[in-house]
């Protein structure tokens with residue numbers, strides 16, 4: 298057992314964990330950041346950062362490092378519904394997104410946390426939580442015959458979907474639903490995308506495209522959970538078959554392995570517990586369609602770090618002392634979560650989608666407004682302005 302007690306142990310060095318670590322060491326806390334993987338590690342992701350995620354990288358102080366790495370600016374989205382009009386939406390002038398591979402982005406953020414003063418241990422898998430009198434007082438590492446206990450005043454679960462911290466805390470609201478699965482890989486040789494992400498919708502799911510720099514395009518195939526059996530052991534064949542029948546990808550050559558992930562729908566009851574809090578996907582995730590996950594991870598990290606700092610300073614890291622974080626998360630994310638559900642309902646109804654895409658093609662301002670909201674540049678309520686609503690109805 299380690300005799301040292303850390304102020305904070307963070308489980309998971311994805312964007313949420315690294316950003317929380319960088320912020321907390323900057324506030325003077327002793328932080329240990331753990332990840333089970335070696336970096337760079339691939340992460341199934343559309344790799345398209347919204348303008349709000351770019352701003353969040355700026356407020357973290359990471360943007361110059363990100364801009365110095367291979368990336369592609371993204372000015373908006375082109376949506377191509379099945380057998381209906383395609384439409385294009387642009388981010389507002391003040392906001393630009395970025396396409397960047399996670400094997401590039403994530404190590405930059407880990408390194409930022411390390412340079413600010415966090416201790417980073419990679420290849421360290423957390424298997425359980427330490428508890429005393431009902432509260433979390435640390436984590437237990439395991440795997441490959443090794444076992445170690447690490448004590449901390451606060452444990453942050455930033456370990457993504459299938460979070461072990463969430464499961465050990467018993468905070469999963471219900472079992473995850475396998476509504477969808479995703480397969481992602483990089484292709485070279487795809488025709489340039491005009492600095493936009495593209496989403497191709499089909500009755501069976503969708504294919505998302507984003508240039509990520511270095512001549513590569515991220516291709517994310519999202520299909521229904523019913524395909525689970527077809528995918529078992531056949532993910533490369535399945536992915537390559539989708540690429541072969543998607544005209545815009547003709548000429549593309551897969552240059553990475555295919556990563557599979559799902560289910561995405563991991564709802565939590567709360568993001569705080571006595572001695573612990575959750576951030577990023579671990580705090581709850583629904584669906585990758587609108588590509589807001591990295592923003593939620595980075596902005597959530599800012600909210601988590603502020604709450605953790607206040608709790609550590611007061612000497613009280615109970616759930617009650619951390620409750621303000623739970624409320625701040627709800628204020629920040631609940632309206633975009635409702636919008637995600639609404640968009641999913643629309644996209645799964647081709648008839649409705651045909652009507653809507655006609656309107657959006659004819660009224661580019663409406664498409665821009667939708668893209669601005671899903672890029673977290675404008676609040677969801679901006680979609681309900683009388684002027685915009687009138688333009689939908691006439």
Ligand SMILES: Cc1cc2nc3c(=O)[nH]c(=O)nc-3n(C[C@H](O)[C@H](O)[C@H](O)COP(=O)(O)OP(=O)(O)OC[C@H]3O[C@@H](n4cnc5c(N)ncnc54)[C@H](O)[C@@H]3O)c2cc1C
Nearest residue numbers: 309311312313333343344345423456457479577578590591
């Ligand atoms: C198909 C798909 C497409 C997506 N597309 C986009 C997109 O285009 N844009 C966007 O913004 N978001 C997108 N997202 C969402 C985005 O990928 C996530 O929201 C984001 O990665 C969340 O960051 P995180 O730090 O919370 O978790 P992660 O990035 O998952 O990091 C979690 C880390 O925890 C580590 N870990 C896990 N368990 C343990 C353990 N027991 N011990 C130690 N370490 C552990 C993992 O190794 C990992 O490094 C997409 C998601 C999917 C599935």
